Amino acid sequence: MLLIRNQKQFESIFNEYWEDLYRAAYIRLRDQAITEDIVQEIFVDLWQRRAEINIQSSLKGYLLTAVKYRVLKHLKREARFVTDGLDGIDLISVESDDLSFENLYQQLEVAIDQLSPACQIIFRMSKIEGMSTMEIAKKLNISKQTVSNQLSKSMGIVRAEMKHVTPLLLLLIDGQA
Template structure:
């Protein structure tokens, strides 16, 4: 089963996530045209593999991981073209407070499991799967206000549980 049912869904995923992806890549690279090329490559690859691609970790997590690896690939390619290629990746890329993706995902999963069942489901659908408040309300047969209340409750708990993570990561998940 494909993650992307149709081109409209794909376009919505793009619209919902491109800015976050752009900011993530731009903070490391600082070159608008390179970042735009990276995002284009990511979305072209996803579109080409749409029939077989199944994303189980949540679309935002998947896309940000794709950005991370494309940025690393960019710096690797840059290093190959320079004679002074020592430490081409910026120091901030390896700062101690930045978790590896797997560690980050585990931390988030542990915190999500601490949420009450309904709040957990709402949080997963909103922050990890990219559903809008109205979509969640419709799927769960609850009011949009109830979704907002559950998200607010979830985010308060998650902020407390994940306050030790880098601020940028907390903003990504808990914004």
């Protein structure tokens, strides 16, 4: 569980992660002002809810997942979803606000826990940290094909575990910018 005891500790977290969050949002939005707003909202929320946030994995993974969630909420609000290739799901009409980010994050963590340890590492590196297949292969000293196979396997399991939640989550975990 994350405990932010004081402003200095919070500032340290901000200084360590703000660039990663900005980059992750900007890649998807290509709008500096909106990206800055989203990153600011995430850090304001982190500060305001510091006593109640329960992070089961890494802080970086939690924050990057928050970026993806906020970006998707923004895109939904702006009605800029492209539905090609999503089997006819009309994401604009999906009511995603019935699940808070916390609930969504907790359910995703439960689904990830169903994966083998190797699949968990690769899934987190790819889908949460946004690393490419090649980057993961180099970092773990395994073949690119092994990474692809593990990702395919893990995506099948996570999709099956999360199918009851919302189509928005499938976009969240499938999407790679």
